[in-house]
Amino acid sequence: MSKKQELGITVKKDENISEWYTQVVKKADLADYAPVKGCMIIRPYGMKIWERIKKKFNQMIENEVDNAYFPLLIPESYLEKEKDIVEGFNPEVAWVENAGKDGKLEERLAIRPTSESIIAEYMSKNIRSYRDLPFRINQWANIMRWEATDTRPFLRTREFLWQEGHTAHENKQKADEEVLKRLDQYGQLYEDIMAIPVLKGRKPEHDKFPGAAMTTTVECLMPDGKSIQGGTSHNLGTNFANAFEIEYEDEYQEKHLCHTASWGISTRAIGALILAHGDDKGLVLPPNISPLExxxxxxxxxxxxxxxxxxxxxxxxxxxxxxxxxxxxxxxxxxxxxxxxxxxxxxxxxxxxxxxxxxxxxxxxxxxxxxxxxxxxxxxxxxxxxxxEDIQYSLYKKLEDYREEHTSKAESFEEILENIDKKKGYVKSFWCGREECEEMVKEEVHAEIVLVPLKRENLEGEKCAVCGQTAKEIAYFAKNY
Ligand SMILES: [Zn+2]
CATH class of the missing domain: 3.40.50.800 (Anticodon-binding domain)
Structure with missing residues (x-):
């Protein structure tokens, strides 16, 4: 251990949270920088935390979902089959174009940015009848997305670890049930194990996962007033089933397209854990997730x-x-x-x-x-x-109280901006559902709509706080990680 590391954390969390975060990651031996920008070395102590997350989540799903492993490399033609995936992920995909003695490959291979396409192909081969449904598979794997913006260990990295669950169902309703069930489990993982309260909701239409009919999210409010997307669960409708011919025969031998879903949490959870509970002396771990009690x-x-x-x-x-x-x-x-x-x-x-x-x-x-x-x-x-028990509860309660104090309502554009700036946290307001109105807020205060409630409420007579048109949703604006 170097002299410098022995000194402990040298900045206060509420004075410079960004530098504080970097120091905690390094000095608590969680992670280190790697030769390639945006990649990280997860050190043994950081890995122990990830392994506890893994263990706890596996325990939640093991009765219904089997773990498997799919290849890191995905042929370009697979990605191209679902056009939204191509458009959504193309800017972030890293490609393998050359390999071995012969050099250039006949077909480019993507380093997986997500595995819907390769698993959809697998589903189409393995699902025949309604008896094969629901079809569920999960993998724990690494993912690569070539993020251009500021990378930070755990919070935003080009390579990260995650679990991705992929499921197929008979109809929309069953796929929706699956999506919400996994979302609840992510909620449990954050609340009961990591002592971080969550808000569950949907992402606005324009912010859905590429190829999804509905994206749901668990959002965690950090003590600096910024939200973290803790995990997402998507109903993919019949988009992938269509592209990859995932079909089943019902009991009358009639063929139908499956409705598929996917859901994931990543090593970003460790970033949330650090930010949520840490103090001026370093990391503070809730007992249920701490490698050591x-x-x-x-x-x-x-x-x-x-x-x-x-x-x-x-x-x-x-x-x-x-x-x-x-x-x-x-x-x-x-x-x-x-x-x-x-x-x-x-x-x-x-x-x-x-x-x-x-x-x-x-x-x-x-x-x-x-x-x-x-x-x-x-x-x-x-x-x-x-x-x-008391530590686990107190850590949760502190964040819950913070969120309560930092959730406000706004009835005009000016009020949204002012609340984001002064009250911080979540600012709720009526919203017309148009991206332009969100953009206006984003431009002024860098806050976006992190979620809308899962259930659509009756908003008859209400108007969008930004443009005054008929309101369709209740938007939760927040700055986010
Ligand atoms: Zn509007």
């Missing part, structure tokens, strides 16, 4: 060190129901180790020195609010359980 730090003073180590091991044994480790390092000072684990966001630290051994009591410190208390050895298990 408890770190035991023995304090070696050169006297009774063996006793301190033995006692620490006894404590770890008592806590075998929790993800616990002991920091055995005898070279580093206790203060250094405290900072190290604070930077990494471990929810609970237990300090054990000669004094604790003598009194059979432990010093327990919460990462989220710094609260310290003394706990008898015999009561440590119950205490840890209660504290973890």
């Amino acid at each position: 408890v770190i035991i730090v023995p304090i070696f003073v050169g006297k009774d060190d063996e006793k301190v180590e033995k006692f620490s091991e006894k404590v770890k044994e008592k806590l075998n129901g929790f993800r616990t480790e002991i920091d055995y390092d005898r070279e580093k000072s206790p203060g250094f180790k405290f900072n190290h684990w604070e930077l990494r966001g471990v929810p609970i630290r237990i300090e054990i020195g000669p004094n604790e051994v003598k009194k059979k009591k432990l010093t327990v410190v919460r990462r989220d609010n710094g609260e310290k208390k003394t706990v008898k050895l015999g009561k440590i298990e119950d205490n840890v359980e209660d504290i973890l």
Whole structure:
């Protein structure tokens, strides 16, 4: 570890969140920059967090969805079969044109920007009858989208990891049910596991996923008033079924097109996690997602060190129901180790020195609010359980309160601009559904419509806050990542 890294975070989160974010990513050992701009090295600690996200989401879907793996390279002709995918993704696709001894390939190969096309082909081969439906498959994979704008580790990278679920159904209603079910699961993953409240909604028509009939999203409001798109779930209608001939025979041997859906969350979730809970000392992880729940730090003073180590091991044994480790390092000072684990966001630290051994009591410190208390050895298990639960809840509640305070209504164009600027967060207003009105807001304050409610409400008599025409939707304007 270099000297510079030992210093911890040197900027305050609410003074310069961008620099703060970069420092947390580097100093908490989450990720590092790669030789190619926009790519990242996910370091082991960052990967452990991703693997917990993976594990939790797999547990949610495993009864219904099988995992598989599809190739990284997709022939150009496949992408071209669905015209919206071509138009939507072409500017961001990286192509392989040369390979091996013979050089130029006969057909360009896309490095997958998403896998609808190659999986649609697979569906068309494997779906025959209504008995094959619903057809569901998921893959955990890497994706490449050549983003031109500012790249940031986890939040916006050219290569990222994600899961993409792809499903086929008998009709629109069943595809819609699937879309909303997966959206709910993303909500659960964010709220129950990552302690980040979400808003569920639809994307405006002009902002749908290429080739989708409906795109739904979970949006998370960050403590700087900007929204993050946490995951999306799309009803693809019969667009891909048409292009790739995904058909099934019903019980009367009549042929129909399937309705397909796709849904995904990516390593961007880690970016949300950092921004949502981190503080001036670094990362703060909710217990349910943290690779470690408890770190035991023995304090070696050169006297009774063996006793301190033995006692620490006894404590770890008592806590075998929790993800616990002991920091055995005898070279580093206790203060250094405290900072190290604070930077990494471990929810609970237990300090054990000669004094604790003598009194059979432990010093327990919460990462989220710094609260310290003394706990008898015999009561440590119950205490840890209660504290973890309380941390998980407090982190969620803090963000929920923040969102409540930062959701406002606006009745005119000026009011939208003013609220975005002064009140921050989400600004709700009636909207005619036309992109031009969103563009006007975007130009002035760089805020866009991050979602409209899932259910269309009756807006009879209401007018668009921007242009005054008949309102069709309630728009949630926000700045976003
Ligand atoms: Zn309008």
